[in-house]
Amino acid sequence: MSDTAETVVINHSEFPLPPRVREWPGIRVVECPREDEIPSDIDGEVVLTRTDGGPNLADLLARSPMWVHTVGTGVDSFPFDALQGQTLTCSRGISGELIGEWVFAQMLAVAKGLPDVFLDEPPADWSRPDFRVGTLRGATVVILGMGGIGAEVARLSLALDINVIGVRRHGTDAPHPGMTVVNDIATVIGEADHVVVAAPSTPDTEGMFDTELFAKMKPGVHFCNIARGTLVDQDALRAALDSDTIARASLDVCTPEPLPEGHWMYHHPKVLLTPHTSWMGPGAFEKMIETFHHNYLAWRAGEPLDGLVDIDAGY
Numbered sequence: 659m660s661d662t663a664e665t666v667v668i669n670h671s672e673f674p675l676p677p678r679v680r681e682w683p684g685i686r687v688v689e690c691p692r693e694d695e696i697p698s699d700i701d702g703e704v705v706l707t708r709t710d711g712g713p714n715l716a717d718l719l720a721r722s723p724m725w726v727h728t729v730g731t732g733v734d735s736f737p738f739d740a741l742q743g744q745t746l747t748c749s750r751g752i753s754g755e756l757i758g759e760w761v762f763a764q765m766l767a768v769a770k771g772l773p774d775v776f777l778d779e780p781p782a783d784w785s786r787p788d789f790r791v792g793t794l795r796g797a798t799v800v801i802l803g804m805g806g807i808g809a810e811v812a813r814l815s816l817a818l819d820i821n822v823i824g825v826r827r828h829g830t831d832a833p834h835p836g837m838t839v840v841n842d843i844a845t846v847i848g849e850a851d852h853v854v855v856a857a858p859s860t861p862d863t864e865g866m867f868d869t870e871l872f873a874k875m876k877p878g879v880h881f882c883n884i885a886r887g888t889l890v891d892q893d894a895l896r897a898a899l900d901s902d903t904i905a906r907a908s909l910d911v912c913t914p915e916p917l918p919e920g921h922w923m924y925h926h927p928k929v930l931l932t933p934h935t936s937w938m939g940p941g942a943f944e945k946m947i948e949t950f951h952h953n954y955l956a957w958r959a960g961e962p963l964d965g966l967v968d969i970d971a972g973y
Contacts (some may be wrong), residue, residue, distance in 0.1 A: 666702030716740035734859035750965040751806035752945040753937040758810030760936035764908035768880045769794045800850035803857030809833035858973035859886035872898040887913035910936040
C-alpha cells in the first residue's frame with residue numbers, strides 16, 4: 659500500500675489519541691461513541707477499541723471492518739461472538755516491565771517484612787535482630803504463565819538468585835537460561851515461597867486456584883495475582899489466609915471489579931489490594947499506542963500482525 663493510500667481507523671476506545679497518531683502515513687481517524695447509536699456515516703477498515711469491546715461494538719463490526727485492535731492485553735471480557743471474521747489483535751507484551759516491577763516490589767516487601775517492620779513508636783531495643791526480615795536470595799518463585807509478564811518476573815527474580823519455576827500450557831521452553839519450566843503447576847507449587855499468577859483468564863484457568871491447589875502449598879507462602887480474579891476461588895483463598903497457608907496475598911485483581919463496599923478483601927490483615935493498577939506507570943498508554951502503530955504499519959504493508967488473539971483459546 660502506498661503512503662498516499664488512505665486507511666480509516668475508527669477510534670471506538672473513546673481514549674484521546676496522541677496528536678502524532680494523525681501523522682502516520684495514510685491515516686484518517688474517525689471518532690466513534692462506545693455506548694450511543696453509531697452515526698450511519700462511520701465506516702472504515704480498522705477499529706481501535708477497548709478490551710471489553712463496548713455495548714455497540716456488534717453494530718460497528720457489522721459494517722465490515724477487517725481488523726480490530728484492543729488497547730489493552732486481557733481480552734477475557736471481549737465479546738468474541740460479535741466478530742464477523744475480523745482479525746483481532748491486542749497490546750500483548752507492553753505491560754511486562756511495569757507489572758514485573760509491581761510483582762517484584764510485593765515479593766521484596768514480603769521478604770523484608772514490610773510494612774510491619776516500620777516503627778510508629780520507640781522500640782524496646784534498637785538494632786535488635788528482627789526475624790521478620792528475610793531475603794529473596796535462595797527463595798523459590800513459581801510463576802503461572804510465561805508470557806511477557808511472567809517472563810519479566812522470571813528475569814528480575816533470576817537477577818537476585820531466586821529459584822524460578824515457570825508453568826506454561828505446552829512445551830518446556832524457558833524465556834531465560836537458569837530457570838525450569840513445567841506444564842503442571844500442581845507438581846511444583848509445594849516448593850514455592852512465592853506464587854505469581856500471570857496467566858490469561860480462560861475456561862481452562864477459571865477457578866484453578868481452589869481448595870485443593872491451595873492445600874498443596876507450604877505454610878507461609880506469598881500469593882500474588884496480577885492476572886484476573888476469575889482464576890481464584892476467593893472463598894478458598896480466604897480459608898488459606900485464615901489457616902496461615904498463605905502469609906500474604908498481594909492482589910491487583912479480584913472478582914468482581916470493583917469490589918463492593920464492605921467486602922472482606924478490603925479489611926483482611928493479610929491482603930494487600932490495589933485497584934488493577936499494576937500496569938500503570940510513565941508512558942504506559944503511549945506504549946499501547948506504539949504497539950498499535952507497529953501493527954498499523956504492518957497492516958498497510960501486508961505483513962503479519964503482532965498480538966494476534968486466538969479466538970478459540972480466548973487469548
